[in-house]
Every structure is written in structure tokens, then in C-alpha cells.
Amino acid sequence: MPLNINDFASYFIMKRLQKSSGEQSNREQSRLGFGVFSKCRIWQSTLRREVSVSCNSKIKENVRISKKRCPMKKILVTGGAGYIGSHTVVELVAAGYEAIIVDNFSNSSPEVLERLETITGVNILFYKGSISDKDLMNQIFEDNHIDAVIHLAAYKSVEESVREPLKYYENNVSAGIALLEVMKEHKVEHIIFSSSATVYGMNQGSSLTGDLSTPTTNPYGHTKLMMEQILTDLALAHSDWSVTNLRYFNPIGAHESGLIGEAPNGIPHNLMPYITQVAVGKLQELSIFGNDYDTHDGTGVRDYIHVVDLAKGHVLALKHNLENKGVAVFNLGTGIGYSVLDMVKVFENVNGVKIPYTVKDRRPGDVATCYADASKANDILGWKAEKTLQDMMRDSWRWQSSNPNGYEG
Numbered sequence: 001m002p003l004n005i006n007d008f009a010s011y012f013i014m015k016r017l018q019k020s021s022g023e024q025s026n027r028e029q030s031r032l033g034f035g036v037f038s039k040c041r042i043w044q045s046t047l048r049r050e051v052s053v054s055c056n057s058k059i060k061e062n063v064r065i066s067k068k069r070c071p072m073k074k075i076l077v078t079g080g081a082g083y084i085g086s087h088t089v090v091e092l093v094a095a096g097y098e099a100i101i102v103d104n105f106s107n108s109s110p111e112v113l114e115r116l117e118t119i120t121g122v123n124i125l126f127y128k129g130s131i132s133d134k135d136l137m138n139q140i141f142e143d144n145h146i147d148a149v150i151h152l153a154a155y156k157s158v159e160e161s162v163r164e165p166l167k168y169y170e171n172n173v174s175a176g177i178a179l180l181e182v183m184k185e186h187k188v189e190h191i192i193f194s195s196s197a198t199v200y201g202m203n204q205g206s207s208l209t210g211d212l213s214t215p216t217t218n219p220y221g222h223t224k225l226m227m228e229q230i231l232t233d234l235a236l237a238h239s240d241w242s243v244t245n246l247r248y249f250n251p252i253g254a255h256e257s258g259l260i261g262e263a264p265n266g267i268p269h270n271l272m273p274y275i276t277q278v279a280v281g282k283l284q285e286l287s288i289f290g291n292d293y294d295t296h297d298g299t300g301v302r303d304y305i306h307v308v309d310l311a312k313g314h315v316l317a318l319k320h321n322l323e324n325k326g327v328a329v330f331n332l333g334t335g336i337g338y339s340v341l342d343m344v345k346v347f348e349n350v351n352g353v354k355i356p357y358t359v360k361d362r363r364p365g366d367v368a369t370c371y372a373d374a375s376k377a378n379d380i381l382g383w384k385a386e387k388t389l390q391d392m393m394r395d396s397w398r399w400q401s402s403n404p405n406g407y408e409g
Contacts, residue, residue, distance in 0.1 A: 261399030263406030333372025
């Protein structure tokens with residue numbers, strides 16, 4: 001009986017995929033956490049119908065003659081299970097990238113991974129561990145053809161950094177250098193670095209531009225500025241490197257689904273999760289640190305940006321990074337400053353929930369005013385924050401009220 005051309009094509013593709021799958025099996029044994037089948041497109045030239053086949057060879061449907069549009073660029077996201085990282089992963093997948101996460105859950109939860117799959121429809125490849133673990137990091141780079149790294153893994157509390165500076169230098173700088181050494185060994189020369197507006201230190205009173213001096217005032221800010229300088233020196237020494245330093249301001253809000261959001265371990269160090277935890281009854285009252293700053297109501301003024309806008313900024317910065325060499329610095333913020341009391345009032349008005357508060361002494365390392373001039377990001381990346389403060393308040397409360405104990409339920 002002659003072999004039908006459909007059967008022949010299906011048999012051929014299946015054998016190719018089985019062979020590839022066998023080569024993959026050894027790597028699967030060393031993979032930590034969850035596997036991924038990142039979908040790419042297979043176009044059938046004769047029937048003109050579209051089916052999905054995974055890039056790592058798990059067949060979804062037999063096809064006849066196909067033309068494969070693969071692979072997607074693979075982006076390693078350090079700290080990808082965290083607050084900013086998880087939202088960035090969502091936007092990466094939406095933009096057609098394959099995201100790979102490495103995270104040690106120091107300030108995140110394994111539950112994030114399942115929720116990311118629910119939002120994106122993709123089972124994200126995940127490795128559990130620290131970027132300071134060179135054996136693990138070498139394994140990740142050997143197992144995957146990484147095109148670029150978005151480096152978000154870091155401790156982030158100004159107040160804690162003042163109390164425990166060595167913890168911050170070890171995690172934010174030493175571990176960052178370890179990551180760069182592994183990248184250099186594997187010839188991965190594209191990195192987006194999660195910096196911070198804290199590098200501007202005491203510059204205040206007007207919007208902050210990327211060319212201002214950077215007199216940092218606390219160990220957290222020092223670690224961010226140190227990493228920026230290390231990356232700049234690396235790019236100057238090696239012309240093939242592309243470095244993008246993103247100085248972003250104060251991310252708040254959550255994904256509109258309410259499935260992922262900010263869930264700090266212990267007492268929150270940032271304003272918004274503190275407000276929402278008071279609103280949900282988890283904390284008794286908000287502590288406002290200082291009401292004697294030189295601002296319109298005496299409380300500190302900051303530039304708050306919706307985390308989804310911030311995540312989209314990472315994706316646009318990645319595109320620019322992949323197409324250009326050298327070093328680029330961008331502010332990501334709204335350009336509008338709001339005080340702590342402004343934030344409390346807007347949250348109450350939008351969500352109809354009262355926030356009791358008490359005023360305490362200033363925290364060491366805090367500055368009075370800090371907001372962004374993000375015009376460079378708009379001009380070069382085509383990025384601009386779109387969501388309003390009301391959106392931020394609404395999405396923050398949706399996340400917290402739906403998840404009173406964060407990812408624990």
C-alpha cells in the first residue's frame with residue numbers, strides 16, 4: 001500500500017522531533033522548577049492553516065509541509081518571579097520573546113509561576129537559585145541560547161540597606177559581578193540593568209534627568225550606582241557589549257487580572273503595599289516617616305509609575321539594546337510627584353477605604369523630593385507612561401483585596 005504524503009510528512013516531522021526530544025532529555029534532568037514549551041508558528045504551505053508546535057520539539061499537531069518561524073529570542077530574567085520581574089515576563093511573552101526565569105524566592109513565591117502561566121498561556125522555564133551560584137548560572141547558559149539578560153535580582157529597601165549594608169553589597173554588587181562573569185564566558189553581551197532613582201541622591205526640587213550628578217545617600221543607592229559604573233566600564237572595555245541602565249522611580253499597581261502584584265515578605269518597606277495591607281486589615285495603621293520635609297504638605301514626594309508601564313519600558317529598552325552597542329541610560333517615570341498624604345487621599349477616594357496613619361521620625365537615607373524627566377525614553381524608545389494614578393490605586397487594591405495574604409491566599 002503506497003504511503004500517503006500526509007502520513008509521510010507527519011512521520012518525518014515526528015522522527016525529527018523525537019530525535020530532538022532525546023537530545024533534550026539530559027538537559028531536562030538538570031532543569032530546576034518548571035519546564036516550558038514556548039510556542040512558535042508553523043505555517044502549512046498547502047492547506048494554509050496555522051498550527052502550534054513548540055520550539056523544543058513537543059509536537060502539537062501533525063502537519064504536511066511546513067515553514068518554521070523559530071526560534072524566538074530567549075531572554076533571561078533574573079528575579080523574574082518578583083514584583084517587577086513577573087510583570088516584565090508577561091510583557092516579554094506578549095511581545096514575542098521567550099522568557100526564562102532565575103529566582104531564589106527571597107522576596108517572591110513559587111505560586112507566581114502558575115499565575116504567569118494562567119496569564120500568558122505559556123509554561124515559563126524556571127530555575128531556582130541565586131545568580132551568585134556560578135554552577136547554576138553556567139548550567140542555565142549552557143542549556144539555553146540566551147540572547148540577552150534583564151537583571152532585576154536585588155534587595156531593594158533603603159531603610160534595610162542602612163542597617164545591613166554588607167548584605168546589600170554582597171547581593172546587589174558581588175552577585176551582579178558573578179552574573180557578568182558568566183555572561184562574558186558564554187559571550188552573552190546584552191544586558192538591561194534594573195537601576196533606581198536613588199542614584200540621584202539629594203538632587204531635588206526639579207525633575208531628574210539622566211545627566212545629573214549622582215550623589216547617592218544610602219547603601220542601596222550606592223549598590224545601584226556601583227553596578228551602573230561596572231557595566232559602563234565593561235562596555236567601554238569590550239565594544240561588543242550593549243548595556244542599558246534603567247533608572248526607574250516608584251512602581252506600584254498590579255496586573256489588571258489581580259493575579260500578580262507586590263507581595264513583600266514581612267512588613268512592607270514601600271508605601272503602596274503598606275497602604276493596601278492597612279486597607280485589607282493586615283496592618284493596623286500606616287506609618288508616615290517625616291512630615292517636616294520642604295514639600296507642599298511636609299511629607300516626601302515621589303514619582304509613582306504603574307508596574308505594567310514599567311514592564312513595557314523594559315521590553316522597548318530590550319529592543320533598543322539588541323539593535324545598538326554601548327551604554328544607554330533612561331529614566332522611567334511619569335514626571336509627576338505625589339506626596340505620601342496625596343497618595344493616601346487618592347487611594348481613599350478611588351477605593352472608598354479609609355487609611356488610618358501616624359507620623360513618625362524620618363528614615364535615614366530618605367530624600368524630600370524625587371521625580372523623573374523621562375523625555376529621553378520617549379524620544380529614543382518611544383516609551384511613555386500611560387496609566388493614571390487612579391489606575392494604580394484601583395489595580396493595587398484589586399490585587400490586595402483578592403489576595404489578602406499575597407500569594408499565600
